[in-house]
Amino acid sequence: MNIALIAHDKKKELMIEFTKKHRDFFCKHQLFATGTTGQLIIDHTQLQVHRVKSGPLGGDQQIGALISDEKMDLVIFFRDPLTAQPHEPDVSALIRLCDVYNIPLATNIGTANYLLGYASSRE
Numbered sequence: 287m288n289i290a291l292i293a294h295d296k297k298k299e300l301m302i303e304f305t306k307k308h309r310d311f312f313c314k315h316q317l318f319a320t321g322t323t324g325q326l327i328i329d330h331t332q333l334q335v336h337r338v339k340s341g342p343l344g345g346d347q348q349i350g351a352l353i354s355d356e357k358m359d360l361v362i363f364f365r366d367p368l369t370a371q372p373h374e375p376d377v378s379a380l381i382r383l384c385d386v387y388n389i390p391l392a393t394n395i396g397t398a399n400y401l402l403g404y405a406s407s408r409e
């Protein structure tokens with residue numbers, strides 16, 4: 287599967303812990319991430335990650351383009367619901383494209399755990 291991993295700043299620690307915990311799952315898949323999130327995942331897990339630009343600099347739109355090209359199978363996007371983002375339209379557009387293309391999307395750890403459990407059971 288092609289999997290996108292994205293986290294807003296206050297959720298980056300959570301993403302690091304999540305990818306560390308599920309490293310055995312993630313190492314079997316092609317990973318894509320926005321710039322800063324991707325670098326942190328690489329630094330802490332040594333997983334291979336294809337990094338696009340940072341979210342506020344167009345990275346969310348690049349992930350959105352991959353979704354619209356039907357190249358993404360799962361999106362895990364730990365959003366920060368309590369902090370205004372300068373690129374909020376890009377965030378909304380990415381989430382919208384997941385709905386347009388029926389791509390499974392987790393925006394919090396509860397859903398992410400659920401989706402990973404399901405994806406692992408199908409391996």
Ligand SMILES: O=C(CO)COP(=O)(O)O
Binds near residue numbers: 295
């Ligand atoms: O802003 C983001 C998602 O909207 C994430 O971007 P970074 O991973 O570059 O911080």
